[in-house]
Each structure stands twice: as structure tokens, then as C-alpha cells.
Amino acid sequence: MTTAGNNNDNEGAAPRRVSILGATGSVGRSTLDLISRQPAAYKVVALTAQQNVDLLAAQARQFNAELAVIGDEDSYGALKAALAGSGVEAAAGPRALCDAAERPSDWLMAGIVGAAGLGPTLAAIRRGAIVALANKECLVCAGELVLEEVRRGKATLLPVDSEHNAIYQVFDFDRPKTIDRIILTASGGPFLNLDVTAMAQVTPAQAVAHPNWDMGNKISVDSATMMNKGLESIEAFHLFPVAAEQIEILIHPQSVVHSLVGYVDGSVLAQLGAPDMRTPIAYTLAWPDRMLTPTERLDLAHISNLSFEAPDPMRFPCLRLAREALLAGGTAPTILNAANEIAVAAFLAERLGFLEIARVVEETLGKISVAPVADLADVAAADAEARAKARELAGLPALGDNRLSLVQG
Secondary structure, eight states, rough: OOOOOOGGGGGGSHHHHEEEETSHHHHHHHHHHHHHHSGEEEEEEEESSSSSSHHHHHHHHHHTTTTEEEEGGHHHHHHHHHTTTSOOOEEHHHHHHHHHHHHHOOEEOOOSSSSGHHHHHHHHHHHTTTEOOTHHHHHHHHHHHHHHHHHHHTTTTEEEHHHHHHHHHHHHHTGGEEEEEEEEEEEOOTTTOOHHHTTTTTHHHHTTOOOOOOHHHHHHHHHHHHHHHHHHHHHHHHSSSSOOGGGGEEEEETTTTTEEEEEETTTTEEOOSSSSSSHHHHHHHTSSSSOOOOOOOHHHHOOOOOOBBBOOOTOOOTHHHHHHHHHHHHHHHHHHHHHHHHHHHHTTSSSSSSTTHHHHHHHHHHSSOOOOOHHHHHHHHHHHHHHHHOOOOOOOOSSSSSOOOOOOO
């Protein structure tokens, strides 16, 4: 793999060719912000988005991308018109998203939210790219299959989630038996101190107003229910050689300590930083080097106090549901994720109450049999069944085709 230098000590080196899946989302925009500060170090190959044609076209023009892909096939005409005369190739649809991931690049940001990112991410992994993984659902839904593709394609998987990125930086991969536990920190979201009665009345606008992080709507709601941390515990199980029982979750409202690794001698190593996604993104973008970033420098004297507490499983039942799915294995995490995506979408559309998100997920898990996962077809089938059942439980109309798009090369 090409790992061209991209810091001030490597001026004159060939630029690193990069692609960004989910370029118009918060992670994609942050990635492009970093690239814009060192334009000679990077060549943008492909950018993708699901529906935001105007921003995607503007990004493709600004960074002189080779290819811009919109996931919504009905938006192809608008994208092609917006890119007329730019020299940027336009494409649309699920197959085109995978084509963008397959186009040769040294580094790829997998930033498509939800299970929809699985197909394109796998396409990049199979060609042996350095994949910066911001899509936790890939490992949640198909962890063992994804890791097998990483081994087969000799790809490099770098976690972008601030928690997993923190663990990655302080985890002794050469001596995994010295690890006692890993501790994922959680801000607790906007409703950390809200009682259950009040939580039942919260609105989507309140749920997406995260106190520390700038994230998309879906991830913000997951943070509010703490399903985000549940999904991250499943992702951590696949990313790091530890048992499920060695994964802990700790509330840390300041979001300064991004996660910790405990060792058998009693030492605990942590990675700290201001709550800005550009820091973990920069770590992966410059890997194996480091790059100058514009993030706020941590001033512990100014912060003065850091607090920690155990999460309340009664007020945040999604943590329990995720742990049960992890321990059950097979298709259980796929069912969990699919039901959650449907329930969160229903809540954002004001068709479901906030506390009903966990109810829909739990009932969906209870009504669908867990099966072993032998291949991606098993993942797609479980995902489709779970989405259909979750829609029914959420009082949403049935769709003709719930099947997860896993376009193969």
C-alpha cells in the first residue's frame, strides 16, 4: 500500500490519493476541512453522498475530484447538471457507490451512516485500501465477515470513532494478553440527568442537540439513547482482541478522556483531547504519521475537573439490548442495528416517542430467531426481516423491499 508522507517533513512526496464515502456528512466535511489545509499532500479521487446534490457538487468542484456519486438514482440528472463543465465524472446509485470505493486510492473514509455503508466499505477493503472506518454498523452487522475480508484483501482498518481511535492509540497489539479491559467513555448525551417521565416527552430537536459533539441526526439520537455506546461495544469486540466481558462503558460528561485501556499490572492508559472529530480523523488521514490540525489544544487547568460515573441501565435500556445481542452472536447484532435504524428514523419523523425506540428494538429482537452468519446473504436476510418487523412494531407502513443493498463486485 502507498503510505505517502503528508506532513511538513515530507514536502515533495507524491500526494496521497483519498476517497470519501459520505462526503456531505459531518465526518466527510471534517475530513475535507483537514485536506483543504494541506492541499498539496492529497489528491481527492471520489466523493459520495446520498441526497445532498448541491453540497456534493460544490465539494467535487472545490477539490477537483475525479468522480462524484449520489446514492439517490433520481438525483443523477441534477448532479450531472451541477458538475457540467467541471471535468468531474458523475454517477448515481448503489452500484456506483461501490464503484467509487473500488476506484484506486491509497486511503478511503468509510463515512456512510448505517448498514447502507457495508457494501461500499467492503468494496474498498477487498482492494486492500487503508480504510478509515467511521461506519460502526459494518462491524456490528457483519464483524467476522468484514475482518475476514480485511485479512484476505490485506487491507488496513483504522477506527475513526473517537473512542475506538483512542483505544487504538494506546492498545498494545504486540502483547494483547497484557490487556485487562478496555473502557469506552460516553458523554451521556443531552438527557444524562433527565428523569424517565421527562424523557418520554423529548422531541427530535432536543435529541439531536448533543452537548459536546457535532454529529449527524441519527448518530446524535443514538447518543441520546446510548445505543451508540452499545453499538460501539460490539464494534470494539471485533476491532480489539478482547472478550465481551472485558469491555466496559463509563459516563464521562466532559468528553475529554476518549477511552482507556487497563493492563494486568494495574496501569490504565488513556487518550485525551478536545471533543473535535478532526483529531481522530487526522490520526487516520496521516497514518502512520501525524499531521498538524486546527483543533483546540487541551487545557486541563482550565477544565479543572473531570467526572465519571457508571451508566444507568434502567434509564438507558439500549445498553442492555446491545450487550445481549453481542453475547447472543450470529444475526442478533444485525437485527439490533436494523431495528434501531427503523425506530430512530420513525422518531425523527415524529412517528414514535423517544422511549419507544428501545421498545421497538427489544420487541424486534424477541420476535426474530437468531441464526448463524455464514455469508453476507445471511446478513442481508436478517436485516430485511428485522426492518420489516420493526416497521410493523413502530406502526409504519410496510415497504415492498426492505433488503439491504450489498452490491458485489
